Amino acid sequence: MNGSTIIFYMLAALILGSGFLSVTTRQIFRAAIFLLFSLIGVAGMYFWMDYEFIAAVQIVVYVGGITVLIIFSIFLTQQAGEKLPEQSMSRMLFAALAAFCGFALILLQIAKHTFTNSTTTITAPTVENIGNEMLGVNKGGMALPFEVVSVLLLAALVGCIVIALRQKTQQTN
Amino acid sequence: MNPGLTHILFISIALFFIGVFGFFTRRNLITMLMSIELILNSVNLNFIAFNKYVWPDKLTGLFFTIFVIVIAAAEAAVAIAIIINLYRNYQTIDVEKVEELKY
Numbered sequence: 471m472n473g474s475t476i477i478f479y480m481l482a483a484l485i486l487g488s489g490f491l492s493v494t495t496r497q498i499f500r501a502a503i504f505l506l507f508s509l510i511g512v513a514g515m516y517f518w519m520d521y522e523f524i525a526a527v528q529i530v531v532y533v534g535g536i537t538v539l540i541i542f543s544i545f546l547t548q549q550a551g552e553k554l555p556e557q558s559m560s561r562m563l564f565a566a567l568a569a570f571c572g573f574a575l576i577l578l579q580i581a582k583h584t585f586t587n588s589t590t591t592i593t594a595p596t597v598e599n600i601g602n603e604m605l606g607v608n609k610g611g612m613a614l615p616f617e618v619v620s621v622l623l624l625a626a627l628v629g630c631i632v633i634a635l636r637q638k639t640q641q642t643n
Numbered sequence: 644m645n646p647g648l649t650h651i652l653f654i655s656i657a658l659f660f661i662g663v664f665g666f667f668t669r670r671n672l673i674t675m676l677m678s679i680e681l682i683l684n685s686v687n688l689n690f691i692a693f694n695k696y697v698w699p700d701k702l703t704g705l706f707f708t709i710f711v712i713v714i715a716a717a718e719a720a721v722a723i724a725i726i727i728n729l730y731r732n733y734q735t736i737d738v739e740k741v742e743e744l745k746y
Contacts, residue, residue, distance in 0.1 A: 474646075475645060475646060478646040478650070479646075482650070482654050485654060485658060486654065486657050486658065486661070489658050489661045489662075489681055490661050492665070492677060492681070493661055493662070493664060493665025493668070493669065493674070493677070493678055493681070494665075498671065498673060498674060501674055501677060502677065505677045505680065505681070508658075508681065508684070509680075509684060512658075512684050512687070512688055515651070515654070515688060516688075516691060519651075519691060519692070519695050520695075521691055521695070521705065523705075524687075524691060524705060524708055524709070527709065527712060528687075528712070531712050531716055532680070532684070532712070535716060536680060536715070536716060536719045539719060539720065539723055540673060540676065540677065540719070540723070542723075543673055543723045543726060543727060544673055546727055546730070547673065547726065547727065547730040547736050548673075554669075554671055554674070555670070555737075557668050557670075561667070561668060562668055564667075565663075565664050565667035565668045566664060568663070568667065569660040569661075569663050569664040569667070570660070572660055572663065573656055573657065573660040576656050577653070577656060580649060580652055580653075580656070581649075585648050585649075585696065585697055586697075587696065587697060587699070588697060588698055588700075589698070589699065589700045591699075591700045592699045592700060593699065593700050593701060593702055595694075595702060595705055599702060600702060600705065603702055603706070604706065604709075610701075612706050615706075615710060619710055619713050619714070622713075622714065622717060623713065623716075623717055626717035626718075626720055626721050627720075629721055629724070630720050630721055630723075630724040631724075633721070633724040633725055633728055634724040634727050634728055636731075
């Protein structure tokens with residue numbers, strides 16, 4: 471049991487524990503904070519796997535962006551201190567049953583399958599390699615999806631503004 | 644026991660089904676959105692684990708993760724715009740109470 475193993479299990483406990491609390495707590499603001507801790511745990515797991523760039527992206531986009539967006543929308547749509555309504559017991563039971571069945575099914579499949587490492591050569595996930603491949607136009611380059619995704623982001627930006635815009639009343643025309 | 648691919652896959656599956664459980668039980672749009680974020684995160688963890696332990700010579704899993712993160716951000720932004728617009732029209736974001744198109 472070395473230090474790396476201990477850190478792995480602590481991160482696992484952080485991810486799963488705060489993830490579970492995030493979907494079961496009845497106070498919506500606490501749910502957002504538990505979601506924040508779960509996302510930080512996932513970022514720590516990326517650090518543990520030596521994928522520093524993805525960990526940084528995870529912290530910037532999820533922890534710094536999406537969680538803050540969710541907290542803002544909670545403030546805009548929820549009365550402070552009001553608890554979410556009590557769930558019916560049968561719905562909780564059937565949801566837990568369905569989730570557990572899926573979990574057990576996939577866990578059995580993974581236990582049966584042996585994953586073999588296909589190669590010994592390693593491309594280190596450094597920022598240099600990522601940048602060269604992401605904007606590369608040769609075989610295996612990711613320039614086209616990169617451009618498509620930037621158009622998608624622009625469309626989402628414009629769409630958000632149009633949707634959230636306050637509708638003008640008809641009296642202007 | 645030294646943690647390897649199977650351990651990370653276990654975490655990722657557990658996180659996925661925690662998200663599915665939340666999506667089934669919650670009836671508030673913002674908490675349902677949080678469950679979706681958990682599901683997407685488990686998928687990202689899966690991609691990175693396979694990239695590290697099965698195909699370390701390529702970076703494809705990493706790029707999939709980056710694109711999933713980008714699309715998740717766009718999806719969250721659009722969803723929250725819709726939620727705020729819904730709240731403005733109905734004064735609630737409970738999916739049981741917003742049922743104008745249902746019948």
